[in-house]
Amino acid sequence: MLSKLRNVDWIIVVILLIFMGISVALIHSGVAAWPKFQGYGKRMVFYYLLGFICFFGMFLVDYRLLLKYHWFILAVGVFLLVIVIFIGGTLNGAKGWIKIPRVDLNIQPAELFKLVLIISLSAVIGQKSKIALTFWRDIVPLSLFALIPFGIVMAQNDIGNALSYIVILFGILWIGNLKYTHTILLLLVIAASLYIGIKSYITFHEQITTYLESTNKQHWLDRIDPWLLPDLASSDASYHTQNALIAIASGGMLGDGYMQGAYVQSGFVPYTYSDSIIVVVAEEFGFIGVSVLVLLYFILIYRLIITALECKRREGPILIVGIISMFLYQIFENIGMFIGLMPLTGITLPFISFGGSSLLINMVSIGLVISIQLYGRQEEELPFVGYKKVDM
Template identity: 50%
Template sequence: MWKTVKKLDGVILFVLLLLMIMSVVAVYSGTRFDPKLDSHHVKTIYFYIAGFIAVIGIGLINYKLYVKYALLLYGIGILFLFLANVLGSKVNNANGWLKISESISFQPAELFKMILILFLAHLIVKRKRGELGFWRDVVPIGCWTFVPFALVMAQNDLGNALGYVVILVAVLWIGNIKLKHAIIGVTIIGAVLIGFIKSYTFYHEEVFTFLEKIKREHWAERIDPWLVPEKATAKAMWHTKNAGLAIGSGGITGKGFLEGTSVQSGRVPYTYSDSIFVVIAEEFGFVGASLLILLYFILIHRMVLIALGCKDRAGPIIIVGIIGMLLYQVFENVGAFLGLMPLTGITLPFISYGGTSLLINMACIGLVMSIKLYGDEDEDELLPEEQGPSLMQRIWSLVTQGKGKSHDVS
């Protein structure tokens, strides 16, 4: 077993260790002024210890086993999402947290990211090589993704719901979608996005009234500072405005650890979770923020190398899905405070405080480690019982054979 553990990617483990240090330091700085949060940095250490155990534990198990039983995992994940809709408690306007005890709770929407990646890989590797057919492959895969998307949207969690869409796009891309379908998809997404922006800015009052009726007015408070800052309320601008000022005041080297005036005064909310990038940028400046981005780059680079060295299709699909998930979270979180994206409440991977988010991200790295260990095995060993024709293909074969027999008799 020890020989197997030594084969794990040491660079990735070292990067995770550095991210842990940055996370603990930033969480401590972002919670020091609030006595109710003064133990969050200690909890982050505990979460990371559990996360490293998950990396090693999941990494030692052949990832093909996870792919084989992905349908079962999908069903369990959907059940958790449904329970979160019915029994979940509300945190920051999102009604998607299941309480295990008074002090322990988890967010099924975060867990389902990893499940969705495994399940989409399961669907793609079941078919033979070649480009994905639109009606045969793309549409069914999209429908499977729409189910959790709708459940999470019902929880009022736009950030995680959009994450599912990003995972879908990444998996379809690596799954060999046809170029014309990809162009059509990009065109539709672009047209919808442009149409949304134009409609939102032109019919802002009507949209805001509608959101108030469906009790989603906080969506406008997050979108207004991004699209129409001149029409945004002072409450809506408070978060992004103060965050932007804090980031800008950090300069090249920052104000110093525990010296961030905006962070330590509490002018920036959620500095331990959604706004933790502001803590790093104000107190450690451009240098600290650049170091964080560099660590993300190294992590993703190592994952790409592992994907390139994998012999079967499931491994690269899983890794690209994980990369898409992480890139979306990083770009959305950082971009929201730079005016590039709306504020959706997405956590910064491996840095923000949060047990569920961190453990799921670490578990995904465990999958990457498993691919490194077992990705050199032949693809035929993946799902041998499912490599045959599908039910619809067998029915179509019977129909065509029946036509051929009737022709011969005549």
């Protein structure tokens, strides 16, 4: 036990503690204008304590056990995605939450499935030899791991988590020895799909608007119009992003000071404790504050990469790249949607935004990386782990 603790990357633990302090302080400032959300800072402390318990518990478990039972984990993950459609609650427009009343915690299976997807893809690719992945035997079947859940989660009005599955899939395929020709092909397909989709949305906006309103799905307009067609967006739809942009710009280089941001403290920016928490950073601490936060993310990801490079087993780096892909997408999407680069999706800022479900998944993910650090240097198989590498 003590020998394992000595091998833990304590720089990562320190970064997590710093994130905890930053998160609680920002949430406290973000809810100051919203009386009904008072106390969220204290609840975030509880979530972090629970998260650290999960973190330490996770890294004490040999990650290869998760790989052995990845089919069972995948089945449970898909089951939760489906069952939440019938029994789940709706929160912020997304129907996909299971409430745990005694601990006042909402669990989102779509959030959990990101880690499930990473484990399953890593287990399957890790069993293959190091030859390049083939298109029909490898890429197409593996893509179904992400595309089927993608469709299920899109039906729950959660485009943010749904898109993360595609990013994770591409990251893991890439580290799993994707051919350059297939890489270029996939990038071209993604680029072409984005171009055609955006062009079609702009060209046929009136018809799309009529259809979405007739099917009671106008929430998609509220997410996409402020991004692609801000002049045509309704005042309600553009209220969030416009005020966020003004608040970010008003922060300047050094910011207005802690709990001194005019837009945040006046309640003009919604969800400043969760999705919009980067606006609190920008308005109250300015460009310097945002840069420091991004630097902390950079250090964390750098330490994850170091762990991947030190791992002697094939599955370890694949798992870590999947986790890095998940974090990078969330960071880019969350910051990008408030500066006009990305559509508004409701993705939280990792380790900073309020939310027990997302925080616990992130903490378990980092615990999994530490487990890889502790056990991934061992080249031998566990005696009770029965899968073998196969050539495909």
